[in-house]
Amino acid sequence: MIQFDVYREFPDADGLWNPIGEGPYSGGLQISINGSAEDYRALASYFAKLADRDTSTDNEYHEHNGPFLSVDGRSRLHFICRKNEHRSQASGSSP
Numbered sequence: 001m002i003q004f005d006v007y008r009e010f011p012d013a014d015g016l017w018n019p020i021g022e023g024p025y026s027g028g029l030q031i032s033i034n035g036s037a038e039d040y041r042a043l044a045s046y047f048a049k050l051a052d053r054d055t056s057t058d059n060e061y062h063e064h065n066g067p068f069l070s071v072d073g074r075s076r077l078h079f080i081c082r083k084n085e086h087r088s089q090a091s092g093s094s095p
Contacts (some may be wrong), residue, residue: 009078017067017078031077055083 007019055061065079
């Protein structure tokens, strides 16, 4: 099972966007993803390569993706894809 958390991000003094210590966002979100067949194939290829990557020696393996800006430029998304084989086997899920 894929799990996720959502945190609000703010730029720090160096311009890096990070959560500021408040807990995960609580509320409803709808994300509309638009792309061509080629775009979806590229996304599928990314996830397939991530799934096949040997991360057995790195319990904290993750990749940062983005930022992605909304069509109107008012919202940004920063996806962090974490892969932890040990957690997946222990709990039956992979965040």
